[in-house]
Amino acid sequence: MTESAGGPSPAPLPYERRAQVVDLLRRRGVVRADELAAELDVSVITIRRDIALLASQGVIRRVRGGAVMEGADERDAPVVPQPATLAGRRLTVGVVVPSLTYYYPDVIRGVREAAAAASARVVLRGATYQADDERRQLAWLVESMEVDGLLVAPTTTGEEGEALVRWLQSAEVPVVLLERAATVGPLREAMESVVSDHALGAAMAVRHLATLGHRRVGLLTPAQSPTTAHVRRGWRQACEELGLDLTDVPDVNAAGDAGRAAVLDEVLDACLASETTAMLVHSDPETMSLVERCQLRGVRVPGDLSLVAYDDEVAELCDPPLTAVRPPKAAVGRAAFELLAARLAGGGAERPAHRVVIAPRLMVRSSSSAPR
Structure with missing residues (x-):
């Protein structure tokens, strides 16, 4: 937090901080992550995340220890990313998962990281692997919280699960499934989803x-x-x-x-x-x-x-x-938020449904070895 004549001034929002990063790069051409962190009064980890996000959007280029700005004049300078908005207001996303204690905390973390980068709000609800409970939580988010979109790991099997999938497909807001895949209608059209393979x-x-x-x-x-x-x-x-x-x-x-x-x-x-x-x-x-x-x-x-x-x-x-x-639990959460944000940003019915599959990793430790 910086000081001003009237006392401490609030820290910049994430998108404002990233705008400062881009501005410094335009003026200097190259900056180190630790120097940016000290100058902007944030952690080096925060700056590295900013650099990674800006690089993924093609705004800057990452180098060892920092970032550089590609040579460009004022006419083709990259646009600084702005916070995710809908109709001029901050984006609000509802999340419903069946467990808040096992497996899904990391998925939620991924959603939060992506939402924070876009200055969006997340409203979280936990369910109980019961389709009727999940539907109640989802309806509350849509009707009472007026969320702009839903990220949900729903029950999809059995009569109640199939009914819930149909409800999601006809919901008033866009929906992306977390760690679930489903099809709807006579043509078995895919719902948007992000899953681990x-x-x-x-x-x-x-x-x-x-x-x-x-x-x-x-x-x-x-x-x-x-x-x-x-x-x-x-x-x-x-x-x-x-x-x-x-x-x-x-x-x-x-x-x-x-x-x-x-x-x-x-x-x-x-x-x-x-x-x-x-x-x-x-x-x-x-x-x-x-x-x-x-x-x-x-x-x-x-x-x-x-x-x-x-x-x-x-x-x-x-x-x-x-x-x-x-x-890849956190990656599933990040990708799901980004998919939902892209759906909300435009395209409507013309945008094809996306089904994202992310590969897991094998962590080799001491419990496996060659047989005797």
Whole structure:
């Protein structure tokens, strides 16, 4: 915060600060990130984010340690990005996700980062994986908060889920789905969506294990997770493509927490009986429970059984730290906001529906190694 004759003056808004960055570049040609941070009284991280955003918009060019302005005269100087607005007012986006404690906090963080860069407002609501609750939250955002658009991870299956998708398709404001994909109408037209490529992530895990020398890779998933179907598809496709033997390999889709210890024992028994030496497990808590069961039974991880977790929320905190597939959660949130903002900026019915798929990463740690 800077001082003025009348006391402290408010810090500039993000778009105003980025305008200052561009102005300094025009006058100097090149600037260092640390110098900009000191001059504008913000953190170096904030300046680096500003530089990254301006570079992605073609306004400036990033260089090691800072940024440069391409040579240009006044007539073709780039336009400084302005805050996202609609009808001359600040853009407000409603967000509804099924959990505020697991998986979705990082998605929300991505939405917030993109919204902050555009000086837009985010109104968040948490739901409970129930279509009727999600519809109530969404209706409140549209009717009471008068949001300009919606980002939502809705229930899409079953009669209630299908009804919710139809409601979203006919909503008064644009909608982008988070980590969900859906089609509507007799032609099965796609709704706009941003998703992680979970099938690819599962296939990456299988290929990693196969590269280590594992020829039998099992799977354990929770029946109630919307991600399960994609993980199972990627696991099976990769096993078949690599020629891995699935005969008697554990393939368990467990329902709920009831009898978890018995399910884990059945998985371990099946691994020993079929000589399965590796497992892909969704998600982190289930994988950690399997590690604990292995320790109780004297099964060494990774010596006797290599494990790869899917989600990477807390996988690194396990003993041993878990190799894990990390979905691009924050990137999903950022891309979804940008997609919604682009829809609101114009194009209307002429703009085709966008379906964005973002690849996950494999984080290799200590729970996977070559089989004995």
